[in-house]
Amino acid sequence: MDSSSPSENLLGDREKLIQLLVQGHESANKLRLTLGKPSAADDKSSVAALDLVKKVLGSFAESMSIVNRRPTEGVFDKVPANTGGNSPSSNGRKADDSEESSKSTSAFKERRGSYKRRKTTQTSTRTTPNLVDDGHAWRKYGQKVILNAKHPRNYYRCTHKFDQGCLATKQVQITEEDPPMYRTTYHGSHTCQNLLKPPQIILDSTIPGDSSNSVFLSFGSTNYPSTKLNHETYYYPTSPLVKREYSPPTQELKPSFNHNQSTSTDHLFLLSDFTDFNSSVPMPVLSSESDHGDVISSSGVYSCTTSTTHDDSHSFDLDMLVDVGDLDVSQFEYPLDN
């Protein structure tokens, strides 16, 4: 009596569902890339179609992330709870320390805890002596004190997470070396259509005790207001292009990037921002052979790590590798199931 438990069927369906979602997502993404080509840029209908495709992509991505959330437990498993407990107590968890037995640790916070640590995501790390703006819009969602580290680690996710279902995240931490370095670790790749500007590097001139370092490099024509930079705070681009996470169903800012930058640039956020190998060199860092490569450029160290876990057969890591077919993913050699 163990052959066909309903839960297993559920799992099987789940896998299928995930596969279908992945396929749909990939297809939509290819379409997006096609529509995004300069040749089609002037076509009005293409632009409209591109917009639609973006929405489809966002839906797919979100669906995928939802499905991907609970690998073991049923998706529908529980917790109506909800506000049923009446008094939402505006302070949620903070000020209700006065008994309030409802805090049975479980069944309290509806769906808190769906997060799961990623094991098989590809990450790339770069260490720079200063803050780097990679051309994407990030939103800070957390900060954590790390053991053995003097400085806290900051957590960012793509501003378009809900917007377009982009699951890219990054962590920034200041190393405790003598010359403090900013170590940025990227997780996942961007699926958002976010070509807000050519990448640039901003050097933090506010670092005390180092004036020789104060240079301001900027690649591209966009002039960014170098807003205040704190030691612990990462530089945030206050671009007009980013903003509201939940974009209105109507038209959103159309990326009218008819410049020398083709669509592919936006996926290359971790490569193209460094002029060193910008122009034509594809990607020296991410040769698919090495699991871990380091490249030292004039201003920092960049490394990419593609971790592959074999025994992790269940947690479909559809980390939105999406950009299959273009270039991006092929470089990463993504471990799609095995």
Add this chain to the structure above:
DNA sequence: CTCATTTGACCTCG
């Protein structure tokens, strides 16, 4: 008023 950041609780993994 809206939206981004702060910050402590919550949750999972090793």
Add this chain to the structure above:
DNA sequence: CGAGGTCAAATGAG
């Protein structure tokens, strides 16, 4: 159980 990662209410900035 501790460390690391994420969530979301509260707060602050524009």
